Amino acid sequence: MLCCKGVSKTFPSPQGDVEALRQVDLCAEAGEFVCLIGPSGCGKTTLLRLIAGLIPPTTGQILCPTENGNSPIRTSLVFQEGGLFPWMTVLDNVAFGLEMLGVPRPLRKKQAMDFLAQVGLEAFLHHFPYQLSAGMRQRAALARSFVTGAPVLLMDEPFASLDTQMHWILEEELLRIWREHRKTVVYVTHDVDEALRLGDRLLVLTARPGRICYEYTVPQEYRRSAVGKNETWKQEVRQEIWQLIRREVERSLARS
Amino acid sequence: MATDSSRGGAQFGPKLNVSAWVPPTILLFALLAVWAGLSGLGVLDSFFFPSPQKVAGTLLQMSTSGELATALTATLGRVFLGFALGASVGVVAGLLMGESAFLRTLFDPWVSALYPLPKIALFPVLVLFLGVGEQSKVVIIALAVLFLTLINTMSGVQGISPLYFDVARNCGAGRWQVFRRVILPGSLPSIFAGLRLALGMALLMAVAVELVTARQGLGALLWVSWETMRTDKLYATLLVVSVVGWSLNAGLARLEVWAIPWREHR
Incomplete structure (x- = not known):
């Protein structure tokens, strides 16, 4: 299990501090596939780097509670360009x-x-x-x-630079290996449909400072169904999340 | 997904491309023929432009007499010694300054202030302290090489994508492992770019200081040829200098292909 409790991150800069994340609470069960969606620049990547322990949070805690207390989290990062x-x-x-x-x-x-x-x-x-x-x-x-x-896989838009066909093939590949090895996955994407295809649960982040503003648990029977099957259930939730993201994108555009 | 599986393995390195070197060779011989023809007709003054046959004859005579070998040994010795000294210090300092923000802030003003200074201008000062012997020559070459390699190495380290540092640290790499597995290989292309510039600079400095002070070396030979009005010798020596420069560069290019097999070489 992975738990972020009240995690905030502020980056100091000469033009004043930049608040990237504000009070993020995110818990993922062991073996859960969580998708993070949000407008670009909302601190999705920052959150992954925090969970990976590459940077320390300004406030809050990132924990991995086990039977014998909290252990350090071992994570594995996958980037858009593979790295x-x-x-x-x-x-x-x-x-x-x-x-x-x-x-x-x-x-x-x-x-x-x-x-x-x-x-x-x-x-x-x-x-x-x-x-x-x-x-x-x-x-x-x-x-x-x-x-x-x-035990924790952190993926930052891993397939975003691939063409659509390759994207789908690799999604299936990922799910196949993930089913076999069952890791906790935090998967960052800006694509609602991708998140609905892959995740157990979707979390939507707001524009900077990123906060979790919406949570959706995919009904058990629809999770990771084959592409093109039972698409109707997605209509409503897709619409709802798109509205949220559009509002956030417009908000961040209005500010800049 | 279609990647030719025969592309892996040992087939790295530049391919010999016949069409790339045949036309320039033809041009070279054409120019030599024009030169020889004009000399034969007496259009070119044989003092300013001795015929190619004359220059070739002089070159042959210089190589059989041992004059050329002595000069070459002297110049190449200085070039290699100065290059080895300057490059080893420059690469190590560049890696350290690239890796450590503290060392960078400490030394960057010095590097920035000293780099634009033409090193040859320091030669009189070096002669003052080290005398006209080998030391001052090797040190001036080393100095010129040092700055070029340092700056290129440092910018190479800083140019490594932060992504690779994240990946390495995510895998649990410590500072030394990051240095050995990320910084060192990641900066290698820039290090080689610096080395190639520096090797050319080393030859330039060697010939320049030999013109001024040396009794032996290609630069000295050039100067003596000028003083004794032996223009045929002057041209023959110039030819040798340019062949030396070309060979050094080509040698380093081969070394680069060997050292960086992971980059697509053209």
């Missing part, structure tokens, strides 16, 4: 997290190869990222995020 190191081969990229955990070389190589096989990249172990297509790079990034066994 594969251009100077490492696909295999070394995927094994990097394990290397940092101190897993011995033969073992981490074997584990990385297993996960690369799961995303269909077994023939590209020794290629460099520039030699792969964008879709293949994101597959490698998926393999890298799952291989370390981190």
Whole structure:
């Protein structure tokens, strides 16, 4: 389980402080798939970086309560551009997290190869990222995020730079691996439909300072149904969320 | 998804492209032929423009007499020593200043103030302290190399996408691991850009200081040829200098392809 309690983040800047997030409460059950939607610049990425522990919150706490108290959260980040190191081969990229955990070389190589096989990249172990297509790079990034066994997966618009077909294929790929390994996922997107296709629960953030202004739990029977099936249930909630986001986008435009 | 699987492995490096070097070679020989023709007809003054045959003959004579070898050894020795000294200090300092904001604020004013100063202007001062021997020459070359490599290395480190630092730290990398696995490889393209500029600068500085003070070296040979009115020797030596510059650059380019296999080389 992952819990953000009253998390705020303010960045100091010469033009005055910028309040990126205000009092965000977000809890995700173990194995839950949570989608964060919001207008651009609402602090979605900041929230992910806070959860990942890359930056400290200004106020509030990010916790991972377990039976024996709070443990530090192990997370795995996936970015829009994948974030594969251009100077490492696909295999070394995927094994990097394990290397940092101190897993011995033969073992981490074997584990990385297993996960690369799961995303269909077994023939590209020794290629460099520039030699792969964008879709293949994101597959490698998926393999890298799952291989370390981190219980929390943080995804920042991971497929946004892909074309629509590749986007759908990779969504299915993600869901397939996620079903097998069952991690808590916080998935940032600006696409309501994508969120409805993937998530258990949708959270809408306001324009800066980002606050959670709407929450929607996808009915059990509709969760992650195949594309094109039972689309009618989405109409109402999609409409409602779009109205909210439009209002927020207009609000942030009016301010700038 | 269509990526040719034969693209991986060991096939990196620039491909020999015949059409890229045949036309320039033809142009070179055409110009040589025009030069030889004009010299033969007596249109060109043989003092200012000795014929290509004469220059080639002089070059051959200089290489068999050992004169050329002595000069080459002297110049290349200074270039390599000065380059090695300056580049090692420059790259290490550039990496440290790129990595540490504190070191950057501490030393950046010095670098910014000293970089635009033409290093050759410091040569008299260096001679004053170190004498006219090898030391002053090697140090002036090292100084010129140092600034070029430092600035390029530093900007290379700062140009690494913050994304890679996030990924590395998210995986639990410590400061040293970030340095070794992110900063060092990530700045390599910029380091090499700096090294190529610096190697050219090293040769330039070597020849320049040899013109002024040396008894040996390509620069000295140029100056002596001018003083003794041996224009054929002057041209022959110039040719050698340009071939040396070209070879150094080509050698470093090969090294770069080997050191950065992860970048698409054209």
